[in-house]
Amino acid sequence: MEEEEEGAERSRWSQEEPPCFSSDPEPPKGQRSQSPVTCYLSMRSDWSHEQPPCFSSDPEPSKGRKRKRSGVCEEEQLSCCALCQDVLKDPVSTSCGHWFCRQCISSYWDQSASSGDSSCPQCGERSRSRAGLQTASQSSCVQTDVGLQEVLDEHKISLRRRCERVTEGSDETGSRTLLNTIYTELYITEGQSEEVHTQHEVRQLETASKMDALHDAPIRCQDIFKAFPDQQRPIRVVLTNGVAGVGKTFSVQKFTLDWAEGLENQHVSVVVLLSFRELNLIRDEQYSLLELLHVFHPTLQKVTAEKLAVSQLLFIFDGLDESRLSLDFTNRKLLSDVTQKSSVSQLLTNLIQGNLLPSALVWITSRPAAANQIPPTCVLTG
Numbered sequence: 001m002e003e004e005e006e007g008a009e010r011s012r013w014s015q016e017e018p019p020c021f022s023s024d025p026e027p028p029k030g031q032r033s034q035s036p037v038t039c040y041l042s043m044r045s046d047w048s049h050e051q052p053p054c055f056s057s058d059p060e061p062s063k064g065r066k067r068k069r070s071g072v073c074e075e076e077q078l079s080c081c082a083l084c085q086d087v088l089k090d091p092v093s094t095s096c097g098h099w100f101c102r103q104c105i106s107s108y109w110d111q112s113a114s115s116g117d118s119s120c121p122q123c124g125e126r127s128r129s130r131a132g133l134q135t136a137s138q139s140s141c142v143q144t145d146v147g148l149q150e151v152l153d154e155h156k157i158s159l160r161r162r163c164e165r166v167t168e169g170s171d172e173t174g175s176r177t178l179l180n181t182i183y184t185e186l187y188i189t190e191g192q193s194e195e196v197h198t199q200h201e202v203r204q205l206e207t208a209s210k211m212d213a214l215h216d217a218p219i220r221c222q223d224i225f226k227a228f229p230d231q232q233r234p235i236r237v238v239l240t241n242g243v244a245g246v247g248k249t250f251s252v253q254k255f256t257l258d259w260a261e262g263l264e265n266q267h268v269s270v271v272v273l274l275s276f277r278e279l280n281l282i283r284d285e286q287y288s289l290l291e292l293l294h295v296f297h298p299t300l301q302k303v304t305a306e307k308l309a310v311s312q313l314l315f316i317f318d319g320l321d322e323s324r325l326s327l328d329f330t331n332r333k334l335l336s337d338v339t340q341k342s343s344v345s346q347l348l349t350n351l352i353q354g355n356l357l358p359s360a361l362v363w364i365t366s367r368p369a370a371a372n373q374i375p376p377t378c379v380l381t382g
């Protein structure tokens with residue numbers, strides 16, 4: 001592995017003040033500022049920094065991992081039947097509030113009928129008769145939110161399944177390895193460079209190693225939305241810019257997996273993981289942001305526009321370099337309604353600019369040569 005090979009850069013904008021892709025001066029007081037917080041960050045991946053990369057199937061989990069996956073985790077319990085340990089099917093709750101598949105609890109009680117026992121298999125509390133079992137729709141308002149929680153938990157399970165295994169390099173056997181057994185922390189630093197967005201990839205490699213770091217401390221991918229103590233505003237948009245094979249996709253998968261396992265970034269209620277390769281497939285079609293979510297993440301079908309508005313979302317768009325969308329940030333078509341249909345490019349530009357779901361976090365990854373699709377005017381003005 002050659003050192004200094006993996007030059008990369010990312011830019012982050014504040015949550016409060018969405019990025020604007022013009023060089024307009026400060027807006028008048030009282031108006032929402034459209035100028036980006038020009039917090040330039042450089043990210044350098046350097047597997048030789050602390051730990052050498054390990055591409056073996058060493059069973060040792062990655063550093064910093066707080067919990068091994070054993071048994072059913074807390075998040076899983078919320079949407080899993082305590083009896084079959086699978087995702088709830090035709091869920092019913094006992095009077096003590098525990099949820100089971102209707103079939104499972106019925107069979108359980110059938111088996112224990114001889115003893116006349118109808119206690120809850122989870123807490124042992126004596127339950128009402130089976131007629132007293134509650135379905136989600138029969139539940140109270142509070143349980144309606146529990147219903148949403150179940151959907152979100154199911155989404156977590158689905159993302160965990162998607163991200164927990166990876167194919168290493170260009171392994172043509174198609175064998176997949178557990179990400180946590182091979183993931184090596186990437187070395188990310190915050191720095192600044194005005195050149196990188198206008199340079200070609202080779203040039204970027206030369207400049208990346210010379211970039212001054214604003215903060216010396218390496219940042220874990222799980223921390224990229226966490227502001228440094230001297231940064232005033234929360235971070236809303238991150239662009240991670242790195243050369244081919246540096247580990248951008250691995251980083252977003254690791255971030256997502258840790259979130260889905262309940263280990264990191266739990267303030268985010270929904271992670272929406274999308275690749276530009278996937279988005280290319282619908283580039284000529286009209287979608288609303290809500291439909292886009294439903295199409296690519298069917299587990300979120302039951303999430304409504306109202307629920308989206310009050311949820312903390314994180315959109316991850318991986319591989320801008322593969323995009324065949326024409327992202328036009330000068331287009332003035334303003335979208336602020338998640339049910340409004342538009343082209344995928346317009347959905348994205350409005351999301352990045354903070355017109356659509358202003359509180360949503362956005363993470364874009366790109367190879368250097370394509371990163372300038374996010375206009376330099378945005379990154380270079382402040």
Ligand SMILES: Nc1ncnc2c1ncn2[C@@H]1O[C@H](COP(=O)(O)OP(=O)(O)OP(=O)(O)O)[C@@H](O)[C@H]1O
Nearest residue numbers: 167168169182183184243244245246247248249250
């Ligand atoms: N953090 C990491 N730990 C262990 N292996 C890694 C890591 N990051 C990358 N790799 C190895 O490098 C390969 C390429 O990584 P990845 O696909 O994430 O790169 P990328 O930056 O997304 O590349 P591209 O720009 O080509 O899409 C992986 O298949 C894996 O073998």
